[in-house]
Amino acid sequence: MAAKTAARMAPWPAATEIDTGATVQQALDRALKADVSGNDLLEYWEDDPRTKVIALYLESFGNPRRFGRIAHRVGRHKPIVAIKSGRSTSGDRAVRSHTAAATPDIAVEALLRAAGVIRVDGMQELLDTARLLATQPLPAGGRMAIVGNSGGPQALAADACERHGLVVPELSPATQRRMRSRLRVAAAVANPVDLTADGQAEELEFAALTALEDPVVDVVLIVYTPPFGSGLERTREAIARVAGSTNKTVVACVVGHDETIGPVPAYAFPEQAVQAVSRAADYARWRSRPAPPFVPPTGTDIQAARELVEEDLSRHPQGRWLDPATAARLLACYGVAVAEFATVHSADEAARAAARRGERPPGGRGEPVRPAGHGARPRAGA
Structure with a gap:
């Protein structure tokens, strides 16, 4: 980073x-x-x-x-x-x-x-x-499964999902049946999946991996409130194993702990985790949209510009500040209009040039009259 x-x-x-x-x-x-x-x-x-x-x-x-x-x-x-x-x-x-x-x-x-x-x-x-x-990999969508051992933080996470435009879908019947076959009777398996405070690290790992296999789930948030269940260290190990077994996005909330567990970002509060996922999901949607096609500008003649520069460099191999007339020709190749000007070498010439154009002398208003050596100054070869 x-x-x-x-x-x-x-x-x-x-x-x-x-x-x-x-x-x-x-x-x-x-x-x-x-x-x-x-x-x-x-x-x-x-x-x-x-x-x-x-x-x-x-x-x-x-x-x-x-x-x-x-x-x-x-x-x-x-x-x-x-x-x-x-x-x-x-x-x-x-x-x-x-x-x-x-x-x-x-x-x-x-x-x-x-x-x-x-x-x-x-x-x-x-x-x-x-x-x-x-x-973590970018979320494929905004559908989150919340798996944990603490109903309060899990409910807060579900509320935060709705505030931030994420969805907490009900897990499929097949996923719920599989969870019920392995989890304790008191566990809730619809989503959020609440293992109760007695849920062990192995149950947490199984429930998270099962949720990740459900096609209605893009992201799993694992919520753990220590020191319940198997304790902090064994639960951290289980969280890391979950992330190592999937290509989907896995985040964690270990209440009171801001840390990174293996490849899993873990947040002290559930709202932090949900907000981060929401930002990542929005970014993933933007990135999945095709880039706008390149539309070449109209009124340009790149070949003429290249020939003009090559011709000038052939006469001035070391490069130079372009004189106003050459600079104006180059800009015209790209459709850039340049105000009419005249190159002069004295005040009298400036007055005559202004008179020819029906303008006031230098210092008055109207189109510019430039002394020799001044004006637009693109540099050839720079």
Whole structure:
């Protein structure tokens, strides 16, 4: 996981562990972005094989259009989780005093949504979501089975699912029959699957694996309240075995413990787990949509532009700043209109050129008259 947090332009030591067990490969603070932008970092992390998830703290956008293009491309294969401060009036005031820049929140929301960036509301949610994305496969859908030993937290998880757009479907009759054949009589098997406080680690493992085999289930949330059942350590081992036996998404809530159990992100409270799954499911739906086809711009002549540049470089092998007339021809190849201009070498020539065009002399209003050596300056060969 790559993160932009609090380390002034210096990477954290490789594989730094944070309290939740997630590995932070790099944490960079760009300060006032004097020479390194968020777009630069996105492109760096895009090609970094160690980085599975990109986590960003944002205050403003220097080039939002470029950010959107890059994030959309990167997000197709590597999730980006972002928190944007300055959403409230007072927060916006703080951002402006800090960076002298701010972006209206409605514009930020539209930009991040279109680019497939997972927007979260706080640092805890950023870490919760990034941990899931870094350790588990993306959910194939939003249908969750909740399996555990504690009815209260499981009910809270089911409530949170409805708030966040997830579904807690009733398990199929075949799945329920199989569970009843192995679980204690007091267990509830419809979904949530409540093993009661006496449920052992082996029962938890069996119930979770059975739920994962049901075609109506995309994600299993394992809820465990210690120290009941088989105890914390044996239950952790069972949770890790479940994740190692399936290609579906597995998350856990071990009440009071934020940690990572093998490849399973475990959260202290059920609402954390559900919210992280909801963010991941939304991202999976965005990523499953086909990318919009490339539509070449109209009114362009790339071949003519290439020939113009090659011709100029043949005369100036070291490259040069293009003169205004050549620059205008190059821009015209891409459909960019340039205001009419004349090249002059003195004030008298400027006055005559302005008179020919019915304009006021330099300093007046009208189309520009440029002294020689000034004007549009694309550089050939740069």
